[in-house]
Amino acid sequence: MADAAYNYRMNILGISAFYHDSAAALVRDGEIIAAAQEERFTREKHDNRFPSNAVDYCLEAGEITGEQLDYVVFYEKPLLKFERLLETYIGYAPQGFGQFLMGMPLWLRQKLHLPREMDKALNYKYKGRYIFPEHHQSHAASAFFPSPFEEAAILTMDGVGEWATAAFGFGKANKIELTHQLQFPHSLGLLYSAFTYYTGFRVNSGEYKMMGLAPYGEPKYYDLILEKLIDLKEDGSFRLNLSYFPYCHKTVMINSKFQKLFGGPPRKPETPPNQRHMDIAASIQAVTEEIVLRTVRNVYRQTGLKKLALAGGVALNCVANGRILREGPFDDIWIQPAAGDAGGALGAALLVWYQLLGNKRKVNNLDSQQASLLGPAYTDWQIRKFLDSVNAKYHIFEEQNHLFDSVADLICREKVIGWFQGRMEFGPRALGNRSIIGDARSEKMQSNMNLRIKFRESFRPFAPCVLQEDADDYFDMNSKKDSPYMLLVAPVKREKRLPLNTLPEKLKGLDKLKIRRSVVPAITHVDYSARIQTVDPQRHPKLHSLISRFKQKTNCPVIINTSFNIRGEPIVCSPEHAYRCFMATNMDVLVMENQLLFKEEQPQAAQHEVDRYKAQFELD
Numbered sequence: 001m002a003d004a005a006y007n008y009r010m011n012i013l014g015i016s017a018f019y020h021d022s023a024a025a026l027v028r029d030g031e032i033i034a035a036a037q038e039e040r041f042t043r044e045k046h047d048n049r050f051p052s053n054a055v056d057y058c059l060e061a062g063e064i065t066g067e068q069l070d071y072v073v074f075y076e077k078p079l080l081k082f083e084r085l086l087e088t089y090i091g092y093a094p095q096g097f098g099q100f101l102m103g104m105p106l107w108l109r110q111k112l113h114l115p116r117e118m119d120k121a122l123n124y125k126y127k128g129r130y131i132f133p134e135h136h137q138s139h140a141a142s143a144f145f146p147s148p149f150e151e152a153a154i155l156t157m158d159g160v161g162e163w164a165t166a167a168f169g170f171g172k173a174n175k176i177e178l179t180h181q182l183q184f185p186h187s188l189g190l191l192y193s194a195f196t197y198y199t200g201f202r203v204n205s206g207e208y209k210m211m212g213l214a215p216y217g218e219p220k221y222y223d224l225i226l227e228k229l230i231d232l233k234e235d236g237s238f239r240l241n242l243s244y245f246p247y248c249h250k251t252v253m254i255n256s257k258f259q260k261l262f263g264g265p266p267r268k269p270e271t272p273p274n275q276r277h278m279d280i281a282a283s284i285q286a287v288t289e290e291i292v293l294r295t296v297r298n299v300y301r302q303t304g305l306k307k308l309a310l311a312g313g314v315a316l317n318c319v320a321n322g323r324i325l326r327e328g329p330f331d332d333i334w335i336q337p338a339a340g341d342a343g344g345a346l347g348a349a350l351l352v353w354y355q356l357l358g359n360k361r362k363v364n365n366l367d368s369q370q371a372s373l374l375g376p377a378y379t380d381w382q383i384r385k386f387l388d389s390v391n392a393k394y395h396i397f398e399e400q401n402h403l404f405d406s407v408a409d410l411i412c413r414e415k416v417i418g419w420f421q422g423r424m425e426f427g428p429r430a431l432g433n434r435s436i437i438g439d440a441r442s443e444k445m446q447s448n449m450n451l452r453i454k455f456r457e458s459f460r461p462f463a464p465c466v467l468q469e470d471a472d473d474y475f476d477m478n479s480k481k482d483s484p485y486m487l488l489v490a491p492v493k494r495e496k497r498l499p500l501n502t503l504p505e506k507l508k509g510l511d512k513l514k515i516r517r518s519v520v521p522a523i524t525h526v527d528y529s530a531r532i533q534t535v536d537p538q539r540h541p542k543l544h545s546l547i548s549r550f551k552q553k554t555n556c557p558v559i560i561n562t563s564f565n566i567r568g569e570p571i572v573c574s575p576e577h578a579y580r581c582f583m584a585t586n587m588d589v590l591v592m593e594n595q596l597l598f599k600e601e602q603p604q605a606a607q608h609e610v611d612r613y614k615a616q617f618e619l620d
């Protein structure tokens with residue numbers, strides 16, 4: 001007979017908003033019921049408005065209304081953040097008055113009145129109180145509570161929350177404690193973003209691109225950065241030289257002194273990056289890795305713990321993560337897949353359940369993140385209803401093995417496939433449910449996918465999905481058995497690399513792209529690295545079956561997996577989004593659950609307007 005107390009179900013809604021990547025998450029009795037970013041619904045990338053759509057989705061997924069929520073928790077303390085803005089302004093007054101004024105309307109209208117905003121979003125049905133933990137506590141909770149660790153050190157690093165820009169401490173059972181922090185304006189996230197801007201990418205979204213550009217360059221400016229910009233201590237703590245970074249009192253991240261130091265103005269967005277830009281990207285990436293590794297070694301010394309849980313935007317730097325795993329002292333690491341501020345919504349909700357309410361925590365050996373498949377799913381019936389409404393022509397596969405077989409054949413024939421299955425991913429990476437997939441053995445696939453499908457820069461690398469059981473044959477995984485969230489970069493195994501006909505030192509910049517480097521060239525970056533997603537049958541039964549079928553045909557357990565979107569577009573959420581993206585790109589095939597569509601069979605395919613579709617999304 002069930003325990004009477006067990007029947008009580010407690011619903012906690014977590015919310016993050018107003019910085020970037022607003023999101024909502026619903027936790028029920030410690031279990032994650034749903035989580036999603038607002039951008040997926042509004043189709044505005046990194047949407048930072050109050051996540052009304054994501055909240056609606058979470059309530060719907062939990063089959064509850066606002067009245068049935070026991071707690072609503074916002075991922076940071078707005079008043080403390082406001083205090084930081086005020087104090088920073090006062091510290092620099094009269095400079096910075098313009099920036100201060102610019103930020104005020106949003107603060108006065110919404111941010112300082114969050115309970116009112118939240119009341120409105122919940123249709124005035126929620127009668128409980130609102131909780132505001134600290135920003136880095138929310139990150140830390142998102143790192144530790146879903147992790148597969150009973151006990152672990154915790155490290156969070158980002159741009160900035162209220163005051164903290166990095167924090168560490170530990171988690172044990174159902175409690176976390178942050179014991180150390182680094183404070184604004186000294187911030188690794190902001191330092192990285194300053195260089196993101198300087199190398200011509202957009203702050204808070206182009207960091208990933210700069211990381212992808214880094215392997216084309218040499219870290220020639222490494223010493224210069226450490227000498228002039230940053231006073232880095234052995235324990236990983238640092239102070240930035242603020243005479244190069246005016247972001248405390250201006251809306252820009254770098255000044256003319258910075259530009260002079262690095263030999264010129266920032267790269268103009270959309271102009272081709274030159275060798276200097278690539279060398280600068282390589283240099284700041286190397287500095288970032290050095291800071292992270294020093295910090296991690298210090299956290300290890302201070303906590304004496306063997307495992308590490310990570311979150312905060314810097315934890316999305318999967319090259320640094322790979323080095324923590326290979327070179328760091330920790331036996332094992334776990335990284336929150338939604339490591340940025342979206343994940344703060346989830347962390348905040350889990351923090352209330354465990355830390356505030358003291359509920360017992362049961363550790364799941366895989367982890368409790370449920371493969372981060374926490375967003376909306378659509379039934380065959382819903383998909384067909386939509387496809388019929390637009391007169392799409394599709395084939396229904398009653399037998400899933402036939403579907404996997406046909407799709408594996410299509411991948412072999414170098415077709416590019418939109419793969420839409422189950423629940424949408426929570427976090428910035430597509431993990432096989434809203435993905436575009438293709439043949440990793442194909443030489444032309446990287447440029448084909450970049451230029452004809454995603455309409456993005458040719459240097460951008462693609463990531464592999466590999467059967468977990470075969471990952472070790474292709475990649476140097478070190479001791480780590482899995483990387484289910486595509487958050488680790490590891491080298492392609494030597495035996496899978498190909499001898500180069502041209503000496504590598506003769507190749508400069510983007511020319512490095514022209515060389516076939518391994519038996520899976522489409523996913524091998526120019527430095528032989530790959531951002532790996534391991535696919536196991538528990539988390540991804542369908543994708544695992546599909547890749548297994550592909551392996552039977554080709555002896556290769558690796559495919560390309562990239563997010564289902566074009567440049568500047570949020571990852572698709574619904575069948576409608578997927579179909580529109582499929583029709584507007586040169587994708588050959590779309591598979592949604594058991595429905596398969598060929599582009600050439602679609603009635604309006606010929607006259608579809610690619611440009612109009614692309615124009616909807618601002619370049620990121």
Ligand SMILES: [Fe+2]
Nearest residue numbers: 158312313341
């Ligand atoms: Fe953050």
